[in-house]
Amino acid sequence: MPETSIPDAVAGLYAADPNRDYIVVSHAVSRHLHYKLSSLIASKQRNKACTMFLTTYGGDPNGGYRIGRCLRHHYTQNIRLVVPSFCKSAGTLVAIAADELGIGDFGELGPLDIQVRKASELEESSSGLDIMQALQAVTLHTQVTFHRMLVESRGLGLSTKLCSEFAGQVVSGMAAPLFSQIDPIRLGEMQRAMRVAFEYGSRLDKYGQNLKDGALVQLINNYPAHGFVIDRKEASELFERVSHLTDAEKTFCYAAWESLGSQTDIDPVMVETAQQSNQTGTNHENSGAKVDDGLGTEATGKADPKAGAGVSQRGGNGKKDASRPDGQGVRVRADGVAGTE
Incomplete structure (x- = not known):
């Protein structure tokens, strides 16, 4: 695929559909992520539809349920979940809340068998x-x-x-x-844990009703391993609405592969054009508010006028990403300037 900068890729997303928000999440599923995502949407939501790019190895099902409900609360028209690479375990729970799924060639979901901590083992x-x-x-x-x-x-x-x-x-x-x-x-504990997965999945599926009959039970009970790969073809046997990525989504995922190719645990990001970033920065300046730049420091909230289109927080560490086909890494600075190396 031809090299495209993140600002151009972001512009392509809004050119394809300007009436939705675009959110990037590359993080373990947790209640902390729910808090960060809720705060982000509350401060930057512009539309009633959204596309969320989600990369996660999984995490807390309670956090996954809260994230799914958060998305449904704010985005009442349409939620499209894009899976560029890994969206495992509790990430699949979030996927159930979406109206439709877009799964890339490297994308995969995972089973919903709940992981329970071993009492006699540390961090297992x-x-x-x-x-x-x-x-x-x-x-x-x-x-x-x-x-x-x-x-x-x-x-x-x-x-x-x-x-x-x-x-x-x-x-x-x-x-x-x-x-x-x-x-x-221990048997009772496991049965309750599996019941939690079923109840959360049932409640989230009531919104978009994207699961096929019997699919939830299959996701919970019928896969032999927690890391089992559910690719786009198999996902289409479980979900009603599964598609390839659009050209604009492919371009953006390729440009931001350093953040989306694997879980990076950066804060969720609302992808914005330069004009939107400038408008957000002006609003924060007028209100005297400060904006966390995602690096543990505070910024003024004013976007760099030279930035072009880009995301509003750092994504990745600027190192080359060997998993990207051309070996180039993409870094997105807090000021929205994107670059490759």
Whole structure:
């Protein structure tokens, strides 16, 4: 794809559809992100429709639910979620709240099996499905073993009653040690965690109704691993409205790949043209307010008139991004000036 600066890419987004806001989020899903996003939208919202570019490895389902409700509260006309790369776990929960999904060639969603912290391990978690799948595996194994023992012993000419008692004793001795390792309290905790995912997903889907019948249960229960890849083709089997990225979205994602190619944990950004940035800066100057530039320092809120179009906060660290096809990195400064190196 030809090299395009972020200001030109932003201009392309507004040229394609000027009647929506454009938000960039590359961050772990959390209540802190919900707070930052709510504050951003409250101060800079211009339209009742939005496109959010979301890159996340997942996070807190409670935060994901709050973010989904926040978006639906502010943007009542349309919410389009663009997935340039990773949108895993709680990110998929946010995706359920959208009216439509745009998934790039490198984009992927993930299952909704809730991760529960291990009580005996530091900073480790396990899937809410682990115990459930263990129970299913042990149950299936005992059933198969019982049936095989019954049939084989019947072949020896023994009575059905005697064969069933013998098979029952063998299976009981085999299964008891396995079932004794399952903590009923931990089992209840996992079941509640999975119920949380279902309830949050059900509530968020009532807005856009983009999930197909049975898709929520499939997202929670039917994938073998938490990191399982749900690409655009598979997502179209779960969601009603899934599409490729538009040309303008592709151009912007390519230009801002350093922030969107992987989770960078920068604050959410409302993508603005130079004119919008200048207007925002003037409003802040007139009100005497100060604007956090995303770097831990305060700026005057006045946009650089030489900036052209760009985003309003820093995105990335200015280093080259090896994951980008041309190896170039894109940096977006707090003043809205974009550049490559």
